[in-house]
Amino acid sequence: MAAQRILSGMRPTGQLHLGHYTGALESWVQQQNLLDEKGAHVYETCFLIADYHNLTTSLETGEIYANTLDMLIDWLAAGVDPEKSPVFRQSQIKEHAELFLLFSMLITSSRLERNPTLKEQVRDLNMESMVYGHLGYPVLQAADILLYKGNVVPVGEDQIPHVEITREIARKFNNHYPHPVIGEVFPEPEPKITKFSRLLGLDGKAKMSKSLGNTILLADGPEDVFKKMRTAVTDTAKIRKNDPGHPEVCTVFSYHARFSSPEQLAGIDADCRSGSLGCVDCKKLCAANISLELAPLIEKRHYYQSQMDLVKNILLEGEAKANVIARHTMQEVRTAMKLGETN
Numbered sequence: 001m002a003a004q005r006i007l008s009g010m011r012p013t014g015q016l017h018l019g020h021y022t023g024a025l026e027s028w029v030q031q032q033n034l035l036d037e038k039g040a041h042v043y044e045t046c047f048l049i050a051d052y053h054n055l056t057t058s059l060e061t062g063e064i065y066a067n068t069l070d071m072l073i074d075w076l077a078a079g080v081d082p083e084k085s086p087v088f089r090q091s092q093i094k095e096h097a098e099l100f101l102l103f104s105m106l107i108t109s110s111r112l113e114r115n116p117t118l119k120e121q122v123r124d125l126n127m128e129s130m131v132y133g134h135l136g137y138p139v140l141q142a143a144d145i146l147l148y149k150g151n152v153v154p155v156g157e158d159q160i161p162h163v164e165i166t167r168e169i170a171r172k173f174n175n176h177y178p179h180p181v182i183g184e185v186f187p188e189p190e191p192k193i194t195k196f197s198r199l200l201g202l203d204g205k206a207k208m209s210k211s212l213g214n215t216i217l218l219a220d221g222p223e224d225v226f227k228k229m230r231t232a233v234t235d236t237a238k239i240r241k242n243d244p245g246h247p248e249v250c251t252v253f254s255y256h257a258r259f260s261s262p263e264q265l266a267g268i269d270a271d272c273r274s275g276s277l278g279c280v281d282c283k284k285l286c287a288a289n290i291s292l293e294l295a296p297l298i299e300k301r302h303y304y305q306s307q308m309d310l311v312k313n314i315l316l317e318g319e320a321k322a323n324v325i326a327r328h329t330m331q332e333v334r335t336a337m338k339l340g341e342t343n
Contacts, residue, residue: 003041006031006192007150009048009090012068017215018290019199019208021078022258027154027192029079045085046148046322047075049315052090052097053141056134057121069311074218076311077300086318090144093319095326099143099333104136106172107165112138117161142166146186147326154192158207163191177336185332199258204233204251216290218297225294226287234279241278252279252286259289 008028010020034042049071051064072087080087090096112118112135121134133140138161145153145166153163170186179185201207201214208215216228232252238245247253247269256268268285271277304311334340 003044004151005044005046005149006152006154007046007048007145007148007189008154009050009144010071011050011053012064012071012089013054013210014063014067014070015217015219016071016074017208017210017217018255019201019215020074021218022199023156023207024154025075025078025080028075028085031152031154031192032079032081032085041084043152046150046325047080047085047087048144049087049089050144053137056131056137068315069308072311072315073301073304074297076304076314077218077297082314082318086321087315088319088322089315093147093322093326095147095330096140096143098330099147100136100140102333102337103139103143103146103169103173106169106176107139109135111165111168112136115161115165117158120158138162138165139169142169145189146170147329148322149187149325149329150189151187152192153189156207157193160191160193163189173336177333179332179336181335182332185329185336200251200254202228202232202251218294219301220294221298222287222291225291226284229283229287229290230280232283234282235272238272238279241280242275244275245272245277245279247272252283255286255290256282259286259293264289 006028008024010016010024016025028045028047031043032045036042049068051068054064055061068089075087076082115138118135118137141162142165145163146169153159153166155163167188170188173186174184177185199208201209201212202216203212203214206212206214216225220228229252232255233250234252235245235247235250237243247256250272253268253272256265260268264285268277268282272282
């Protein structure tokens with residue numbers, strides 16, 4: 001069987017944090033490198049730098065390129081291999097905009113307004129009004145995915161409604177515009193839920209977000225990690241060191257669940273409940289485990305920062321590969337829709 005194609009991406013907001021790492025990057029790298037029993041790749045992976053999507057919440061474009069390179073360096077440091085996975089900017093593949101325009105004719109505004117993810121974004125960003133492009137964010141996302149005929153979309157649980165909109169648009173297009181040779185132009189992509197998709201921010205109130213200031217960056221060294229970890233919300237009922245704690249309600253313990261070994265985790269749970277482990281020592285241990293995992297990423301990050309011409313070329317080469325796929329898909333779309341016929 002041919003490898004299934006995965007299309008995933010992020011908005012270029014600069015350096016990434018632990019939430020990006022556990023919620024996306026880890027699974028990207030695993031899927032990129034996953035082999036079947038015959039040694040063939042299970043997935044064909046493509047990773048999108050969604051710079052058009054940035055404009056849905058901010059019209060400022062001056063830092064987009066610098067932020068793109070910063071983010072790409074974090075991707076490479078985490079293990080994204082451009083030889084296996086083309087990386088490219090949305091704005092440099094003009095077919096994204098064309099397919100977005102066509103897809104916008106296949107869905108109603110009332111359907112988009114019912115999208116629960118949209119309501120969460122409006123709440124989290126304290127938006128008083130919404131631009132048309134933000135309402136159509138899931139339609140552009142559908143164009144991103146289907147332009148490359150993505151079969152699988154790795155997402156957090158909060159993004160499942162967007163994938164469902166993509167599936168609806170693919171169905172409607174296929175039903176209304178059958179291709180005379182291949183039949184259905186687009187697959188209906190399946191969401192693939194990432195295990196640690198909603199790592200809580202240090203404030204314990206919402207998932208990690210730079211706009212909320214509750215993050216640990218992938219570029220943070222041990223001192224910065226511990227400094228930030230000291231601010232993390234813990235069990236509010238555990239006031240003194242010897243008070244028994246409740247790990248299930250502690251933000252720091254949720255980090256231990258990801259960054260500590262199973263043996264450590266069992267001991268931390270028991271010692272917290274008995275009161276023998278204080279919050280400061282618990283945070284110190286958690287910070288050390290996080291820094292241990294980040295150390296090789298930081299080393300790679302320093303390498304790529306010293307090789308910026310290489311990073312820029314990786315981006316240009318990925319865009320050349322993406323352009324080939326995008327042009328082929330749009331030719332199928334135009335044929336199915338009978339756009340541009342001369343007879």
